[in-house]
Amino acid sequence: TSGTTGRPKGALHTHCGFPIKAAQDMLLGFDIRQKDVLYWVTDMGWMMGPWEVLGATLLGATMVLYEGALDFPGPDRLWSLVERHRVSVLGVSPTLIRGLMRHGSAPAEQHDLSTLRILGSTGEPWNPDPWLWFFHTAGxxxxxxxxxxxxxxTSGGLVTGNVLTPLKPCSFSGAVPGIAADVVDEKGTSIRGQVGELVVREPWIGMTRGFWKDPDRYFQTYWSRFPDVWVHGDWAAVDEDGLWYILGRSDDTIKIAGKRLGPAEVESVLVGHPAVSEAAAIGVPDPIKGEALVCFCVLRPGSQGSEKLREELRGMVAEQMGKPLKPEILKFLEDLPKTRNAKIMRRIIRAAYLNQDPGDLSALENPQSVEAVRRAL
Known part of the structure; x- marks a missing residue:
C-alpha cells in the first residue's frame, strides 16, 4: 500500500480476484477495448502498475510503459509520448497535472493529441483549477x-466516473459496478449532502484476504468500526445530483473549534490562487480551539514567497471557509513530502512541524523535503 498513514501494508490478493477486478473496472468505467492504447502514468510498485498490466492484458488492449521523468528533456515529454504512441486512454494523478500547469498549455499544444478519447485520474482528490486545466488542455x-x-x-476502485452520464469538475458518477458503496455518519447511518465515511456493505471480487502476516492490523483498520461493514478510511459526499466526491483521508481530519474539515478543502482554496502550485494543510494542537490550521504552499515558477502573498493566502481561506479557519501559520516550501505515487504525506509534515518521530519513511520519495519543512519553521 502507499504508506501515507504509516508503515506500508502488504495486501494479500488471489490470482483470480485482482486481475478480474482490474479488467472489470477498465471495461465498465473507462470503456477500454482491444483497439485502445492505455498509458497510465504510475509507479510499478503502486497498485496502479499491476492494475494497468493485468487489466489491459485481459481486455486485449495495448499498454505503454515509460521509465523516466515526464519533464525531461522538455516539459512536453508526456504529450510527445501520447502523440508518438497514439495513446487513446491517458491516466494521471492530480499532482502530475499541477506540476505540468507550471509550464502552461504551450507544451501540449505542440503535439497532436487527437487520438485521446478518455482521460483518467486517481491517487488523490482534485482541486477545480487543475481539473479544468486538464479538461481543456488534454481533453x-x-x-x-x-x-x-x-x-x-480493494484491487481497484470503489467509486468511478463513466462515459455515459454528465460529470461536474472533480466528481465521480457513483459506485463502481459490483461495489455496494455508501457514505455514513459516525453511527453508520447512510447520509447524503453531508461529508461522511466511505464504506462498503457487501463483499466484492478482488477484496484483499488480509494484511501479510498482520491479521490484527487488518481487522483494526477496516472492520472495527461497524459490524460487517468495510470502512475504507476516506471522507466522501454525495450531492443533490447523485454525484460523489472523495475529500481525503479520514485520518487526516482537522478539527478546529468543533468544526471538522478535510485538508483537501483548505488545499483547494490555496491552489486556486494563481501563484500556488501545490498545498498541504495540517492540524496542530491548540489550547483554545483544540487544533490550529497550519499550511504549506509550493509556488509556481516566477512567484515569490512574500509576506504580502502569505497574508493574501491566509485571507482567502478565511473569506471562503470562515474566519475561525484562517491558518495560524502559512509557510512556503520548494517541495512537499510525497510517496512514490505522488501522494502528499501529511503525517510526515505534521511530525516535522511538531518535531516528532515521523515513523516509517520507506514510502517517502523525496527525503530531503522533511528537513526543508523543519528549516521553514
Whole structure:
C-alpha cells in the first residue's frame, strides 16, 4: 500500500480476484477495448502498475510503459509520448497535472493529441483549477475525465466516473459496478449532502484476504468500526445530483473549534490562487480551539514567497471557509513530502512541524523535503 498513514501494508490478493477486478473496472468505467492504447502514468510498485498490466492484458488492449521523468528533456515529454504512441486512454494523478500547469498549455499544444478519447485520474482528490486545466488542455473541452478512487486492498476502485452520464469538475458518477458503496455518519447511518465515511456493505471480487502476516492490523483498520461493514478510511459526499466526491483521508481530519474539515478543502482554496502550485494543510494542537490550521504552499515558477502573498493566502481561506479557519501559520516550501505515487504525506509534515518521530519513511520519495519543512519553521 502507499504508506501515507504509516508503515506500508502488504495486501494479500488471489490470482483470480485482482486481475478480474482490474479488467472489470477498465471495461465498465473507462470503456477500454482491444483497439485502445492505455498509458497510465504510475509507479510499478503502486497498485496502479499491476492494475494497468493485468487489466489491459485481459481486455486485449495495448499498454505503454515509460521509465523516466515526464519533464525531461522538455516539459512536453508526456504529450510527445501520447502523440508518438497514439495513446487513446491517458491516466494521471492530480499532482502530475499541477506540476505540468507550471509550464502552461504551450507544451501540449505542440503535439497532436487527437487520438485521446478518455482521460483518467486517481491517487488523490482534485482541486477545480487543475481539473479544468486538464479538461481543456488534454481533453479539448470535450473528453470525459474518469475519476477513479479505491486502493491496493480493494484491487481497484470503489467509486468511478463513466462515459455515459454528465460529470461536474472533480466528481465521480457513483459506485463502481459490483461495489455496494455508501457514505455514513459516525453511527453508520447512510447520509447524503453531508461529508461522511466511505464504506462498503457487501463483499466484492478482488477484496484483499488480509494484511501479510498482520491479521490484527487488518481487522483494526477496516472492520472495527461497524459490524460487517468495510470502512475504507476516506471522507466522501454525495450531492443533490447523485454525484460523489472523495475529500481525503479520514485520518487526516482537522478539527478546529468543533468544526471538522478535510485538508483537501483548505488545499483547494490555496491552489486556486494563481501563484500556488501545490498545498498541504495540517492540524496542530491548540489550547483554545483544540487544533490550529497550519499550511504549506509550493509556488509556481516566477512567484515569490512574500509576506504580502502569505497574508493574501491566509485571507482567502478565511473569506471562503470562515474566519475561525484562517491558518495560524502559512509557510512556503520548494517541495512537499510525497510517496512514490505522488501522494502528499501529511503525517510526515505534521511530525516535522511538531518535531516528532515521523515513523516509517520507506514510502517517502523525496527525503530531503522533511528537513526543508523543519528549516521553514
Amino acid at each position: 479539448r473541452g470535450r473528453l470525459p475525465i474518469i475519476n477513479y478512487s479505491g486502493g491496493t486492498e
